[in-house]
Amino acid sequence: MPAPFVFDNSYARALPDCALAWRPQSVPQPRLVYLNQPLADALGLALDGQDTAALFAGNVLPAGSAPIAQIYAGHQFGHFSPQLGDGRAVLLGEHLDPQGGRHDIAFKGSGPTPFSRGGDGKAALGPMLREVLIGEALHALGIPTTRALAVVTTGETIYREQALPGAVLTRVAASHLRVGTFEYFAARGDIARLRQLADYAIARHDAGLPTTPAGYLAFLEAVAERQAALLARWMCIGFIHGVMNTDNMTISGESIDFGPCAFMEAYDPATVFSSIDRQGRYAYGNQPGIAHWNLARLASSLLPLIDDDDVRASEQAQRVIDRFPALYQRHWLAGMRAKLGLDSQTQTQNDRHGADHDPASDAEDGALIEDWLGLLQQDRVDFTLAWRQLAEAAAGQPAGLQALFTDQAALAAWYTRWQARCASDDDGRLPAERAAAMRRVNPWLIPRNHRVEEALAAATTAGDLTPFRRLLAALSHPCETAHAQADYTMPATADFNAGYRTFCGT
Numbered sequence: 001m002p003a004p005f006v007f008d009n010s011y012a013r014a015l016p017d018c019a020l021a022w023r024p025q026s027v028p029q030p031r032l033v034y035l036n037q038p039l040a041d042a043l044g045l046a047l048d049g050q051d052t053a054a055l056f057a058g059n060v061l062p063a064g065s066a067p068i069a070q071i072y073a074g075h076q077f078g079h080f081s082p083q084l085g086d087g088r089a090v091l092l093g094e095h096l097d098p099q100g101g102r103h104d105i106a107f108k109g110s111g112p113t114p115f116s117r118g119g120d121g122k123a124a125l126g127p128m129l130r131e132v133l134i135g136e137a138l139h140a141l142g143i144p145t146t147r148a149l150a151v152v153t154t155g156e157t158i159y160r161e162q163a164l165p166g167a168v169l170t171r172v173a174a175s176h177l178r179v180g181t182f183e184y185f186a187a188r189g190d191i192a193r194l195r196q197l198a199d200y201a202i203a204r205h206d207a208g209l210p211t212t213p214a215g216y217l218a219f220l221e222a223v224a225e226r227q228a229a230l231l232a233r234w235m236c237i238g239f240i241h242g243v244m245n246t247d248n249m250t251i252s253g254e255s256i257d258f259g260p261c262a263f264m265e266a267y268d269p270a271t272v273f274s275s276i277d278r279q280g281r282y283a284y285g286n287q288p289g290i291a292h293w294n295l296a297r298l299a300s301s302l303l304p305l306i307d308d309d310d311v312r313a314s315e316q317a318q319r320v321i322d323r324f325p326a327l328y329q330r331h332w333l334a335g336m337r338a339k340l341g342l343d344s345q346t347q348t349q350n351d352r353h354g355a356d357h358d359p360a361s362d363a364e365d366g367a368l369i370e371d372w373l374g375l376l377q378q379d380r381v382d383f384t385l386a387w388r389q390l391a392e393a394a395a396g397q398p399a400g401l402q403a404l405f406t407d408q409a410a411l412a413a414w415y416t417r418w419q420a421r422c423a424s425d426d427d428g429r430l431p432a433e434r435a436a437a438m439r440r441v442n443p444w445l446i447p448r449n450h451r452v453e454e455a456l457a458a459a460t461t462a463g464d465l466t467p468f469r470r471l472l473a474a475l476s477h478p479c480e481t482a483h484a485q486a487d488y489t490m491p492a493t494a495d496f497n498a499g500y501r502t503f504c505g506t
Helices: 010-014 037-043 052-057 125-140 179-187 191-205 213-237 284-306 310-339 344-353 359-378 383-394 408-424 431-441 449-461 466-475 483-489 494-499
Strands: 019-021 031-035 068-070 074-076 079-081 089-096 102-108 147-159 163-173
Touching (some): 010 068, 179 284, 191 213, 213 284, 213 310, 310 359, 383 431
Antiparallel strands (some): 074 079, 102 163, 147 163
16 A cells, blocks of 8 residues: 655754654544545545545554644734644644645644643634635635645544534645744744754745845745735735734745634725634734734844844844835735736736836826725625626626615716726727636635535534535635526625624634
8 A cells, every 4th residue: 555645854854843743642433524635636645545534633644754743932912922832733744746846744633732731632623624615715716825635523522612523634735834933943042943944944945045144134035025925815805814923924925724714795904803803903904014013023033143233134134024015015906906907917027027117007006996995895895796796897797896886976986997097008908808807816706704604514513514515616616607606606694794703713
């Protein structure tokens, strides 16, 4: 029987002080309820003949694995916790796919570790299925994300607000390196291990950079660029992460940890769903600023590596951090231009190379976008449907767009400006071509919160995975119009949205 994974385990080998060897707990009755076969195929996994339930529950460790619980710190809602770590997760190792790509394979909900801080280290089925739905939805939308490979129920009862079926998730990531990983060693003044960690991160994610002071500064710039691109993509689809603590910000630029996350319906920058975010720190409109703040924490951690002189190190790092808003704005503007059907390719290339940049054009397009968002907020228009109906309007069918708005005069005035801006593009596209391009970036389907909750409730309370599977199948093609899936496009009722809250699932 061939080994299912090809493990290398460079993290455990190169950074022995950044983790503890730890074995996942065995579970009494493992049952496979979800396997991401397309992802397994892409990873080149040889699962034929394997007892997949026992494998993905942790009862049987795959050959070559070296399971560890990673150590990290983190700022949680702005307050520093000097030691967090994997309290209910175990990194099995790094699988090498047939193309040589390296992927972390980790369990979530596999039992307590030395970092559990009194928790049971377990996970319930509903939150693990949420991880599947959100991760696969983001992936289908082209957004960098960790992904679920499998979910196994354990035969255990997990106690949260109520008794729930237990489950273990297998997560795939480019790596699990976080801003909080760097904070852990910086806070302890352990410069030798901080340098080892930075060298490892560069080798894994930015291999062209030298491991020198200039290289560490360039590494900070690379992380900032990845996060700017990621946050812009979140904002362009109305995604709200919910808990943007520094231990939830990856160095790779992937989305990770989908406990209290949700998708915005009626447009409002102040939208918050997380039950623990009582002050709105991680509201939709605050996310770019929080990413900026988190990156400053990474910069502070890297200062001893950037320059031996504290003042020079701070000045160099501060220049990188100060550029983040402009980085984010560039990615956001490019994404919004594409959603508006504007010819953003040439502008994006010019921005990247610093050539022929037209600040006036940026300002005009920025005003057009902000005024559009203002209309959505004023009439509490559904964010996803508004963009999709704008694409239909580009094809000469504005009725659906008009039906979403109360203030028709304001919409008409903005619509005239938008049409004039489209006409100014010298791209030779016909209206149908522009509309088709807009449909490719403006999804018809998102994980509507009420549909997610329906699917999770059916799986948790009745053991019925049919609603989950149907929703997952619909989300795999978010931009394709399929009338059989029209029910998945409809917003929730006002009563549902008024009281909707999400939870961490711990």
